[in-house]
Amino acid sequence: MSLASPSNAFEFSGWNFSQPRCPNKLTAGRRLALMSLDDTECMARLAAGDTTALRQLYERHGRALLRFSAAMCRSRQAAEDLVHDTFVALLREPLRFDPSLGSAYAYLCGVLRHRVSRHYRQEKRWVTLDSGDDADFSAEDAPGPLDAIARSEITAAFRRAMLELPLPHREIIALCDLEELPYTTVANILGCPIGTVRSRLHRARALLTIRLASLELVVGDALSFAHRGFS
Amino acid sequence: MIGPAHPNLRELMNNYARDLGQISPSASLDARIGHLVATGSKSFKRPPRAWRRLLAWGAAAGFAAAAISAGIVIGMRLERARDLAVAQRAAPPQIGLAFADLAMWPSDSVALTIPAEYSPQGTLVAVNPGEKSTAQRYLIDVVVSNDGTIRIERIVPADGQVEHQQANPDGVSLHVQ
Numbered sequence: 001m002s003l004a005s006p007s008n009a010f011e012f013s014g015w016n017f018s019q020p021r022c023p024n025k026l027t028a029g030r031r032l033a034l035m036s037l038d039d040t041e042c043m044a045r046l047a048a049g050d051t052t053a054l055r056q057l058y059e060r061h062g063r064a065l066l067r068f069s070a071a072m073c074r075s076r077q078a079a080e081d082l083v084h085d086t087f088v089a090l091l092r093e094p095l096r097f098d099p100s101l102g103s104a105y106a107y108l109c110g111v112l113r114h115r116v117s118r119h120y121r122q123e124k125r126w127v128t129l130d131s132g133d134d135a136d137f138s139a140e141d142a143p144g145p146l147d148a149i150a151r152s153e154i155t156a157a158f159r160r161a162m163l164e165l166p167l168p169h170r171e172i173i174a175l176c177d178l179e180e181l182p183y184t185t186v187a188n189i190l191g192c193p194i195g196t197v198r199s200r201l202h203r204a205r206a207l208l209t210i211r212l213a214s215l216e217l218v219v220g221d222a223l224s225f226a227h228r229g230f231s
Numbered sequence: 232m233i234g235p236a237h238p239n240l241r242e243l244m245n246n247y248a249r250d251l252g253q254i255s256p257s258a259s260l261d262a263r264i265g266h267l268v269a270t271g272s273k274s275f276k277r278p279p280r281a282w283r284r285l286l287a288w289g290a291a292a293g294f295a296a297a298a299i300s301a302g303i304v305i306g307m308r309l310e311r312a313r314d315l316a317v318a319q320r321a322a323p324p325q326i327g328l329a330f331a332d333l334a335m336w337p338s339d340s341v342a343l344t345i346p347a348e349y350s351p352q353g354t355l356v357a358v359n360p361g362e363k364s365t366a367q368r369y370l371i372d373v374v375v376s377n378d379g380t381i382r383i384e385r386i387v388p389a390d391g392q393v394e395h396q397q398a399n400p401d402g403v404s405l406h407v408q
Contacts, residue, residue, distance in 0.1 A: 051271040
């Protein structure tokens with residue numbers, strides 16, 4: 001398939017869609033609870049100087065962090081760089097993790113979101129000539145059937161709408177709606193009360209719906225639903 | 232309490248989340264993490280935390296001191312320039328006496344006696360003593376001090392005061408005090 005195919009509109013088409021997102025049917029909160037026990041041990045080993053614990057943490061949370069980073073960043077390279085920086089920060093200062101304040105995943109997500117904020121602050125100094133995401137496109141990743149192409153176009157438009165959202169709104173949707181994390185975990189990651197998470201999510205959904213309505217991706221019913229978010 | 236998202240939005244989110252879920256880390260990222268695991272924290276050379284913090288505080292204090300000093304110097308210069316401008320504006324106009332000859336208090340003065348007579352307008356005007364006139368003449372004693380003031384001491388009729396007229400051709404006689 002050539003680069004001029006309709007799937008080129010899919011900005012992050014360079015990603016490798018090879019493995020399912022959630023192989024088992026456990027909820028995100030349940031998975032986190034099960035993982036946190038082992039994570040604390042891994043963190044303790046890492047603090048003691050055992051770097052193999054870093055590998056375990058990466059295998060356990062790397063994909064989830066990459067998903068979050070991909071939802072926040074415009075390019076795959078930037079998303080992977082930020083995940084790498086997160087693990088570098090963890091390796092540098094493993095003692096900063098306090099298990100009494102939350103899970104290791106929440107801590108890593110918190111570090112990552114700070115890296116994302118810094119990435120966008122630094123990006124403001126530069127003028128982007130082209131996103132270059134389309135250059136990552138590879139024929140192997142493109143879906144074959146027409147309905148898959150149409151769906152990916154809609155998803156690409158949704159992604160564009162997501163990337164146009166302000167950073168705080170984007171991250172709340174990525175954590176609450178895409179990662180489906182519990183509000184308590186999200187509040188822990190963002191360092192704010194649960195009430196703030198709820199109100200910010202409500203507003204973020206309303207903003208996203210309005211943007212999607214301008215792209216004619218949602219019906220008028222959803223738009224009136226969104227306008228209630230500002231009332 | 233926030234409810235679930237609108238079904239239409241929920242469907243779009245699910246599709247997007249499904250696509251995001253199919254992302255797997257690239258071989259490059261795996262290799263970089265592997266390198267991190269292999270090298271450990273030895274690959275990072277950084278100064279100790281206390282030393283770094285001290286350095287940051289020192290730099291901040293130095294910068295603050297420099298900013299305050301610069302502010303003081305600039306303020307002093309502005310103040311001095313303003314005082315000079317005010318002094319120049321308030322300086323008296325140049326008169327016959329030199330600026331240094333004027334004092335705050337009169338320390339020196341001269342007394343002059345000027346012959347005068349009434350003009351048709353009713354004011355006293357200086358007269359030429361050589362000119363003959365039938366009008367009543369007066370002698371005005373004036374004291375000029377070095378503080379820039381002129382004071383009229385007294386005005387007396389000129390009867391019998393011939394010695395003044397003889398003293399000076401214009402009738403003005405000088406008395407050194």
